[in-house]
Amino acid sequence: MIKAIFQIALREWQRILTRPDHCLVLLVLPPLLFFFYAYIYDRQQAEDLPVAIWDEDRTAVSRQITFLLEQTASIHITESVGSQDELESLMQQQKIIGAIHFPKGMERDIKSRHPVKVPIYTNAASLVPGKLINKDATTVLITAASGVNLQKFMKTGMPAGKAMSLIMPVNLTVYPMYNPTYNYQHYLVPGLITVALQMMIIMVAVLMINMEWKEGTMDALRLMAGNHAGVIITGKTLAHLSVGWVNFVLVAGIIFPFFSLQHPGTNWQLFVLFNLLTLACTGIGLMISVIATDVMLALDAGLFYTSPAFVFSGFTFPRWAMPWFDQYYASLMPYTPFLDAFFKVYFMELPLRYAMPEITKLLLFIGCTFFVSVLFLQVKLNRYAATARI
Known part of the structure; x- marks a missing residue:
């Protein structure tokens, strides 16, 4: 089973590298988009x-x-x-x-x-x-x-x-914390990068399973996995998680240092959060891909789901000030707990234990979406195998 998982992961990497849409979204666009975001706010502060x-x-x-x-x-x-x-x-x-x-x-x-x-x-x-x-x-x-x-x-x-x-009987002193100079680049760029990463991961993940059915390659994949949906999901997820590692190195190892955005001592905490975000987004995309056999329907669902993430996350406007139904919608997106945890470990430079409530929510996203994905895919594989024997 372990061998089959790695074979499927390698196969998925080959698909990512050879399919123009996957390669463009996961490997080509991220460095271009992330550098573009950082350069937009290169002036950093509004002066004069x-x-x-x-x-x-x-x-x-x-x-x-x-x-x-x-x-x-x-x-x-x-x-x-x-x-x-x-x-x-x-x-x-x-x-x-x-x-x-x-x-x-x-x-x-x-x-x-x-x-x-x-x-x-x-x-x-x-x-x-x-x-x-x-x-x-x-x-x-x-x-x-x-x-x-x-x-x-x-x-x-x-x-x-x-x-x-x-x-002046009262001496008032104001201490702006975590972004005292109102630095646009320091504040906005990390948020724009992470929300773009979420959208790209989900938009590719919604094609992972239904494209196999559409292109007629699912039978070969099923035989490689021994008809186990869990093996297929695990192998594909491992490949996309490793793509997330590549993008994390790009963000934390190149973009943040190049634009002086890094916070010393936070890389490990950020790596944990990036992995959880990648897994949660991949799980949501897989769930949509397994349930929605029609590729265009899956893409529309993924786009509808991810588009308002930045607005409802609370990055630019506090969630508590939103109507209750907007707050509820925000709670259905993994970017919301990720952003709360990101603020704690990146801007406030707190230990990872302070982000445990948000990490728990991300783990619930991961557990629920992967469980549904494996369950639905296994049902479809069993039906396909029964039809093939007949």
Whole structure:
């Protein structure tokens, strides 16, 4: 039986290398696609974003704040406007992503400690750049206003420490964790690579069994396996799992180091998770391939199943904020627990034991899908063998 498994695995490798569709999807597209994803975000961070200033105050304070805004990483002052209509027109033309309005009397109100409203306009369609502009602008405005009052108090002879405690009684410090610089490449590329890998594995796996029936090669495969569905499934899975190892070496050994995305000490944990994802996706593809004899139907089912994985996984929007039926659909995809575990071991650099709930879910995916695949295939093999004897 062991010999038959390895023979089938070798046969499946030959099919992968000689069939253009298999070879293209599993071996040619991954390096091209993964490098392409990484190069898209090679700039890594959103910097020098075009921002307009609407200055109705026209004082030394407004000019000083404008200077400080220009010194931030995200803000680059490119326009000066005189009205909200002009501001909105520039934003609609995509010449600016944000704008800051200094109202009349701003300096006077700051010095007299009256409330000052400084509107910050951002293009919320560009979510992350808008948040960066808002964060840096807010920091500068608070700091500048505090500085004006600090100078005012110190001119009266008040010690600097006491003056600072009056201006800012609460010292707030924010520590962004796991992606403190809002690095697009560091955050998005690993997610895009893994979701693409899931789609490619499933789209090939849905052809593994039904193509054998369609091309008339199942009888030879059945005889090689001694009419055991488990041997066929195991041999084919072993071949596709080894393809997953090739792609893991590509990702963890070449792409991550080349683009400085690696986290030291996480390779073993990632290898375990990649194997579980590969097996879970292969199991789902095999199950579809065994049940859906029609190849086009199997491909449609695989495409329908894998397409929304990135959206429903919680990578870009929290799952708990989704409607219950979307959360339920997300739980039916192996990419969801994989992504949760991936965040823990890759971004947070936690030991693998912290990902045991997600690993358990992936093992349930693997166990259920392979059990169904073997069961259905064995029934079909038995019927075929009975027909052949007749």
